[in-house]
Every structure is written in structure tokens, then in C-alpha cells.
Amino acid sequence: MYRYIFGPVPSRRLGYSLGIDPLPSKICSYDCVYCEVGRTIQKTIERKEYVPADLILDELFRFLEETRFRIDVITFSGSGEPTLHSGLGYMISKIKERTDIPVAVLTNGSLLWLDEIRQELKVADIVIPSLDAVSPEIFIKVNHPHLSITPDKVIEGEAKFRKIFNGKYWLEVLIVKNVNDKESEYRKIAEAVKLINPDKVQLNTVVRPPGSGRAEPVDVKELEKLQLIIGEKAEIIPPFEAKSEKGGNLTLLDNLINMLEIRPCTLDELSAVLGVEKESIKMALEGLKYKNIMIEKEVNGEVFYKIKRKEGVV
Numbered sequence: 001m002y003r004y005i006f007g008p009v010p011s012r013r014l015g016y017s018l019g020i021d022p023l024p025s026k027i028c029s030y031d032c033v034y035c036e037v038g039r040t041i042q043k044t045i046e047r048k049e050y051v052p053a054d055l056i057l058d059e060l061f062r063f064l065e066e067t068r069f070r071i072d073v074i075t076f077s078g079s080g081e082p083t084l085h086s087g088l089g090y091m092i093s094k095i096k097e098r099t100d101i102p103v104a105v106l107t108n109g110s111l112l113w114l115d116e117i118r119q120e121l122k123v124a125d126i127v128i129p130s131l132d133a134v135s136p137e138i139f140i141k142v143n144h145p146h147l148s149i150t151p152d153k154v155i156e157g158e159a160k161f162r163k164i165f166n167g168k169y170w171l172e173v174l175i176v177k178n179v180n181d182k183e184s185e186y187r188k189i190a191e192a193v194k195l196i197n198p199d200k201v202q203l204n205t206v207v208r209p210p211g212s213g214r215a216e217p218v219d220v221k222e223l224e225k226l227q228l229i230i231g232e233k234a235e236i237i238p239p240f241e242a243k244s245e246k247g248g249n250l251t252l253l254d255n256l257i258n259m260l261e262i263r264p265c266t267l268d269e270l271s272a273v274l275g276v277e278k279e280s281i282k283m284a285l286e287g288l289k290y291k292n293i294m295i296e297k298e299v300n301g302e303v304f305y306k307i308k309r310k311e312g313v314v
């Protein structure tokens with residue numbers, strides 16, 4: 001079993017993404033209402049080597065040797081804010097020395113005002129920072145940031161990073177019903193997008209069950225409204241399209257646990273990623289349910305499965 005590597009999971013933007021989770025759960029500079037992982041246990045902006053970087057790399061390289069999954073991208077994400085790991089730049093460089101698989105970093109963007117982080121992320125292939133609000137009161141409502149972080153600081157850091165980063169730079173905006181879904185806020189976000197100048201702006205809403213159950217999705221019409229205001233760079237993230245493939249030499253149960261420990265998935269997604277018929281997946285899920293280590297939750301008519309976290313929060 002692997003501790004820091006998960007997936008490959010179906011990503012609506014990246015295809016089959018092999019995740020690296022470089023932080024113990026759950027350390028972040030935000031505590032977003034929509035977070036799939038659950039409430040932030042340690043809200044901080046302190047960078048340190050929370051887990052030895054070489055341990056993570058050893059596991060990753062072992063995984064790449066041992067398995068035969070299709071992997072489109074290696075993604076730093078997981079159960080916290082990856083830029084808080086002080087070895088992030090070192091790990092990205094080492095991965096790029098060993099493999100041609102593109103490296104992506106999903107970040108909330110809150111620490112890009114730090115020059116050292118901009119320099120470390122420069123060597124990644126894809127960086128996807130977030131910006132969910134510009135007005136301070138809405139920013140607090142949606143992201144519950146560390147006290148030292150303001151929207152101006154986030155926008156400044158994201159704009160500075162654009163100037164030195166030549167890879168794919170996609171800004172993510174996530175809209176939550178009754179939180180940041182006001183037209184006046186959309187216009188402010190559109191102004192910030194001009195300053196940041198990303199390659200694309202990906203519009204998203206709550207798709208998977210948030211860990212604390214606090215956030216609700218908006219209708220696609222809201223995302224279309226925001227898309228019109230931002231203009232041609234904006235796109236609505238499409239649902240994951242299933243492509244069938246692969247196998248691997250872990251058991252089906254191991255693979256399911258690996259995937260569902262990190263993020264909730266639907267039956268269709270599990271079947272597509274693991275290349276296993278839905279009936280077999282259903283039986284394995286029943287087994288996990290029987291052992292009382294898995295929960296299921298319905299969002300927008302779709303059932304998502306997830307492994308329970310040890311402390312009982314999902």
C-alpha cells in the first residue's frame with residue numbers, strides 16, 4: 001500500500017492523474033466551505049518538510065516501476081495545500097529528472113506572494129491556482145483563510161507568478177450557492193483575471209460531497225453567466241469522460257481503497273479508471289461498506305463513495 005501516492009484518479013481537467021499528497025491530513029492555509037477533504041485541522045502558512053521529501057519520492061518511483069496504470073499527469077494535491085511543503089521544488093525537479101510525465105500542482109494560490117514558492121513552481125508543467133472571491137468578506141466566507149492572507153495578496157502573487165511561468169497556467173474559480181454567486185462578485189473576479197492573465201479560467205462548482213457538508217452547487221446557468229462576464233478565456237469544467245483501460249498488480253480492493261481514501265468517486269469513474277466492470281466494483285464496494293470503512297453520499301443525483309477518515313470525518 002502507498003501512503004503518499006493515490007490514484008490514478010479521474011480528473012475532469014487532467015485525465016488520469018496520479019496524485020501526490022505531501023502533507024498529513026489536513027494542513028492548509030484555507031478551510032474552504034467546499035473542501036472535499038473535510039475541515040482544516042491545522043490552518044497555517046508555515047512551510048516545512050511535513051513529510052520527508054525523499055520518502056515521498058521513493059514511494060512515487062516504486063509505484064511507477066510496480067504498476068502499469070495509464071498516467072497522464074503526476075499531480076501534487078491531496079489533503080492540504082501542497083505549497084506548504086518546503087521540499088516541493090526539490091520534488092518537482094527530481095520527478096522531472098526521472099520521467100517525462102507532466103507534473104501539475106493544484107494550489108489555492110495563497111502563498112504565491114512568496115518569491116521562493118514562485119521559483120519552486122516555475123519548473124512544473126501545469127499550475128492550477130484558485131481564486132474564488134475578491135471582496136474580503138466573501139473571500140472569508142468561502143475560503144476561511146489564515147488571518148495573514150487577503151484577496152489582494154493572492155491576486156498579486158498569482159499575477160507575479162504568471163510573469164515568470166511558461167507552463168500551462170489555469171486559474172480555477174469555484175462558485176458555491178449563496179456564498180460567492182453574486183454578479184457584482186463575478187465582475188470583480190473578471191477584473192482580477194485581467195491582472196493575473198492566466199491561459200484559461202476554469203469555472204467549477206461543488207461536484208463532490210464537501211467533507212463537512214456545508215456547500216451547495218450552483219446551477220450551470222450561473223457558471224455560464226460568469227463565463228460571459230470573464231470572456232473567451234473562461235470555460236466550464238466538463239464532467240469526467242470515462243475512457244476504459246488498464247489494470248495494475250494491486251487487488252481491486254487495494255485500488256479502491258487507494259482511490260477513495262483521497263477523493264469521492266462515482267461508480268462510473270471507478271469503473272473507467274480501474275478498467276473493471278461496474279458489477280465487480282459494486283460487489284467490492286459492498287465489501288467495504290460491510291466492513292464499515294466506506295460511506296456513500298448523493299450529490300445532484302449522483303452517488304459518490306469515499307473511505308471514512310480515521311477521525312471519523314469524511
Ligand code: SF4
Pocket residue numbers: 028029030031032034035036037040078079080081108
Ligand atoms: S479546498 Fe484546497 S485550499 Fe480549500 S481547504 Fe481544501 S485543501 Fe485547502
